[in-house]
Amino acid sequence: MFRSLLVLVLSLCLVTTLVHGSNDNERKEYIVYMGALQGAGTSAMVDHHNLLLTAIGDEDIARESKIYTYRKSFNGFVARLLPHEVQSLLAEKRVVSVFPNTVRKLHTTRTWDFLGMSETLSRANAQRESDIIVGLLDSGIWAEAPSFNDTGYGPVPIKWRGKCVDFPGCNRKVVGAKYFNLNQTYTDQDTPSPVDDDGHGTHTSSTVAGVFVKDASLYGLGTGTARGGVPSARIAMYKVCWVNGCSDKDVLAAFDEAIADGVDLISASMGGPSRSFFEDPIAIGSFHAMTKGILTSCSAGNDGPDTSTVQNVAPWIMTVAASGTDRQYRTVATLGSGEHFSGISINTFSPQKMMYPLTSGALAVNVSEPYGNASACDFGTLDKNKVIGKIVYCLGSNGQDYSIKRSGGAGAIMTLEDVTDTAYSTVIPGTSIFPRDSKMIEQYINSTKNPQAVIQKSITINVSAPFVASFSSRGPQNINLNILKPDISAPGIDILAAYSKLPTTTGFPSDDRHTVFNIISGTSMACPHASAAAVYVKSIHPDWSPAAVKSALMTTATPMKIIDADAELGSGSGQINPTQAVNPGLIYDISTSDYISFLCKEGNNNTVIGLIVGGTENIDCTKFKPAQGTDGLNYPTMHTQLDSNSTSISATFYRTVTNVGYATSVYTSKVTSPRGLLVKVIPETLKFSKLNENQSFTVEVKGSLEPFGSKLLSALLEWSDSKYNVKNHIVILRPLAD
Numbered sequence: 001m002f003r004s005l006l007v008l009v010l011s012l013c014l015v016t017t018l019v020h021g022s023n024d025n026e027r028k029e030y031i032v033y034m035g036a037l038q039g040a041g042t043s044a045m046v047d048h049h050n051l052l053l054t055a056i057g058d059e060d061i062a063r064e065s066k067i068y069t070y071r072k073s074f075n076g077f078v079a080r081l082l083p084h085e086v087q088s089l090l091a092e093k094r095v096v097s098v099f100p101n102t103v104r105k106l107h108t109t110r111t112w113d114f115l116g117m118s119e120t121l122s123r124a125n126a127q128r129e130s131d132i133i134v135g136l137l138d139s140g141i142w143a144e145a146p147s148f149n150d151t152g153y154g155p156v157p158i159k160w161r162g163k164c165v166d167f168p169g170c171n172r173k174v175v176g177a178k179y180f181n182l183n184q185t186y187t188d189q190d191t192p193s194p195v196d197d198d199g200h201g202t203h204t205s206s207t208v209a210g211v212f213v214k215d216a217s218l219y220g221l222g223t224g225t226a227r228g229g230v231p232s233a234r235i236a237m238y239k240v241c242w243v244n245g246c247s248d249k250d251v252l253a254a255f256d257e258a259i260a261d262g263v264d265l266i267s268a269s270m271g272g273p274s275r276s277f278f279e280d281p282i283a284i285g286s287f288h289a290m291t292k293g294i295l296t297s298c299s300a301g302n303d304g305p306d307t308s309t310v311q312n313v314a315p316w317i318m319t320v321a322a323s324g325t326d327r328q329y330r331t332v333a334t335l336g337s338g339e340h341f342s343g344i345s346i347n348t349f350s351p352q353k354m355m356y357p358l359t360s361g362a363l364a365v366n367v368s369e370p371y372g373n374a375s376a377c378d379f380g381t382l383d384k385n386k387v388i389g390k391i392v393y394c395l396g397s398n399g400q401d402y403s404i405k406r407s408g409g410a411g412a413i414m415t416l417e418d419v420t421d422t423a424y425s426t427v428i429p430g431t432s433i434f435p436r437d438s439k440m441i442e443q444y445i446n447s448t449k450n451p452q453a454v455i456q457k458s459i460t461i462n463v464s465a466p467f468v469a470s471f472s473s474r475g476p477q478n479i480n481l482n483i484l485k486p487d488i489s490a491p492g493i494d495i496l497a498a499y500s501k502l503p504t505t506t507g508f509p510s511d512d513r514h515t516v517f518n519i520i521s522g523t524s525m526a527c528p529h530a531s532a533a534a535v536y537v538k539s540i541h542p543d544w545s546p547a548a549v550k551s552a553l554m555t556t557a558t559p560m561k562i563i564d565a566d567a568e569l570g571s572g573s574g575q576i577n578p579t580q581a582v583n584p585g586l587i588y589d590i591s592t593s594d595y596i597s598f599l600c601k602e603g604n605n606n607t608v609i610g611l612i613v614g615g616t617e618n619i620d621c622t623k624f625k626p627a628q629g630t631d632g633l634n635y636p637t638m639h640t641q642l643d644s645n646s647t648s649i650s651a652t653f654y655r656t657v658t659n660v661g662y663a664t665s666v667y668t669s670k671v672t673s674p675r676g677l678l679v680k681v682i683p684e685t686l687k688f689s690k691l692n693e694n695q696s697f698t699v700e701v702k703g704s705l706e707p708f709g710s711k712l713l714s715a716l717l718e719w720s721d722s723k724y725n726v727k728n729h730i731v732i733l734r735p736l737a738d
């Protein structure tokens, strides 16, 4: 329970809601989304008021119910509404959607070497990199962290229109800091400023663009030079996540401002259950960002390994899964008998004695406390007198260290229910041993009058990598059945990066450690790695569109192994390979009008299209080239989900690639496909005679399946010339019927 809470909190994901109950007389907060900006910002205020007045009917109530106006980058407002007022606004021609304000949560170094970006990587592009400003939507920033030292930075790029609000910490590295809490719902632990009370935003920011910091570590763990993927880039923090989560209205306000401020990329390590694109603040915000050439990179969520859990699935978002690196933290427990057990945890404590008395939760039960499970060391079940000064062995691994600390224990040996890949910091000396070892520890405790044990400080071991993190959310998505999500993977397990000194290391109030670096896990940590890789590509190819940058990262990614599910549903195209991504050879580009064609094909009507394009009433789907084929988008992967009883596969994908390799080049296609799947590429060869030339091809996928059950067939299409290899994954899925 506790641990999963921890991953969630450290991880940004949608939690329901400020809106529950069904009192028809109670006003609730809604976001009224009206598409692109129409005309000047001030007229929007009047317009919104008139709309509200029509719906509500009373001048004063209409004025009081309005909470906020979006008018910098798109059009809309937040108001407290009754159900019939929602209906009346929905009937307005100028309104795209009206949806309840819900609350999202945060999804929670060596990684750059692991990804092939060494410290000595030539940074011929450092100047252009330093012109790039990355906007993060997160929990704020602790700008005093050494990772944000601006020594040696040139002036802030002149294009920058952002600023720092109620925040003295800005410098030439952290160039913007704003905070959004639209109806001022602060708790005691929230600081009303961009300062990071949580640590999460400081961690993600430094992963993208932290400067080099020598000898960074968490009490000696993970020692090395810490740095972000693009250490020259600048950071703008938009604090939208508070103790109670990240509110839709605040997230949307941050997008509205960040786009107008002039950020070059948006990194949002947060999310929630998927909703249709125009009722999802991250999908809406990132859509308008995309129309301005800004890529939004988001975490996929921490609800794996279950399938159909992926979040942030709009096709204009880069959806990032978490993978593991070759470094794993291990913590050894040694028993009085001399036996050693290697468990998983991040234990910063060195033992003060050779041995400690050992007991088990079952033997230390507080008999006057009838509730709870003492074998699992549940909170409050242990007798302080039987625990004080001892290491306690417990069934389960979900926060026992915390309850044992509360009872005065000296350490915790916890037991994992499954083999895991992710280590968590313990608040006292602690380790989580593998299920196979639990019997032996119990036998030892039973075998002697004075059982003893000691828990060593953690060490790191080398494991084979990359692999998909067990917690990383898996596809398929359920909003658009023809777009594969997640898109890509990046390291998200046990990541060392800068931290805020305001929270404790574990976040538990009883912890007394406050550290400038911390090791945490989540797709929240993966997202900023991919964001940095995108900035790196963008710094070398400033004219590339968001889709082109994403395509370059996807078609050059390293396909990944996965144990518990079919690979692409966990990792998308695979692990990012930033140095390769700057030379992809070919790119699958997508323009705003291509996305509009896609949305038309998806059944969005002319009214909606007119509004989000922001033109006059004359703009409708007939003005755009019809989207062709099964998915209707020039996506770097090809995917379709069959309905539950289908036994035959028949899909057609139309693609256009742009030559960004050698002017004169010939690419030949190669398909690797499983039995039962026939993939035909027409034509099989693409000839280019100049740079930026486009060539189109068609992929026909046919096959037959046995009836019943879930089925996934995946193939790989590769376009190769002498130098480049452009990978495009093809995934056909028949999910289990519900």
Ligand SMILES: *[C@@H]1O[C@H](CO)[C@@H](O)[C@H](O)[C@H]1NC(C)=O
Pocket (backbone or CB within 6 Å): 146, 149, 150, 151
């Ligand atoms: C920033 O870095 C410079 C150069 O390494 C160093 O002299 C200075 O003390 C640092 N500033 C802070 C606030 O750590």
Ligand SMILES: *[C@@H]1O[C@H](CO)[C@@H](O)[C@H](O)[C@H]1NC(C)=O
Pocket (backbone or CB within 6 Å): 018, 028, 029, 183, 184, 185
């Ligand atoms: C803030 O939002 C809550 C939940 O919607 C609402 O009950 C409350 O009245 C709002 N407070 C202010 C100051 O607007």
Ligand SMILES: *[C@@H]1O[C@H](CO)[C@@H](O)[C@H](O)[C@H]1NC(C)=O
Pocket (backbone or CB within 6 Å): 326, 327, 461, 462, 463
């Ligand atoms: C792990 O082993 C591989 C292969 O021997 C090596 O390249 C890598 O640097 C090692 N990683 C660590 C963390 O030592």
Ligand SMILES: *[C@@H]1O[C@H](CO)[C@@H](O)[C@H](O)[C@H]1NC(C)=O
Pocket (backbone or CB within 6 Å): 373, 375, 376, 395, 396
């Ligand atoms: C106590 O928790 C452990 C670990 O979750 C479980 O195996 C055991 O069955 C539980 N015992 C009781 C009495 O519920």
Ligand SMILES: *[C@@H]1O[C@H](CO)[C@@H](O)[C@H](O)[C@H]1NC(C)=O
Pocket (backbone or CB within 6 Å): 366, 367, 368, 369, 380, 382, 383, 384, 385
């Ligand atoms: C045992 O549990 C009771 C009831 O929760 C509590 O009041 C008491 O302090 C506990 N005793 C010890 C020794 O931990």
Ligand SMILES: *[C@@H]1O[C@H](CO)[C@@H](O)[C@H](O)[C@H]1NC(C)=O
Pocket (backbone or CB within 6 Å): 439, 442, 443, 446
């Ligand atoms: C250890 O002793 C307890 C209590 O007598 C018993 O329930 C348990 O099964 C024993 N464990 C092993 C592994 O022998």
Ligand SMILES: *[C@@H]1O[C@H](CO)[C@@H](O)[C@H](O)[C@H]1NC(C)=O
Pocket (backbone or CB within 6 Å): 090, 091, 605, 606, 607, 608
């Ligand atoms: C367009 O869709 C909206 C929302 O689904 C609906 O209210 C409206 O009536 C539709 N308009 C037309 C012209 O079909």
Ligand SMILES: *[C@@H]1O[C@H](CO)[C@@H](O)[C@H](O)[C@H]1NC(C)=O
Pocket (backbone or CB within 6 Å): 643, 644, 645
């Ligand atoms: C699939 O087949 C089952 C059993 O024949 C039937 O009940 C179900 O409605 C079918 N589902 C679809 C989507 O056609």
Ligand SMILES: *[C@@H]1O[C@H](CO)[C@@H](O)[C@H](O)[C@H]1NC(C)=O
Pocket (backbone or CB within 6 Å): 589, 590, 591, 656, 658, 692, 693, 694
């Ligand atoms: C190639 O396609 C892209 C994306 O659709 C488009 O922006 C570009 O203008 C095209 N290039 C040429 C040379 O036609």
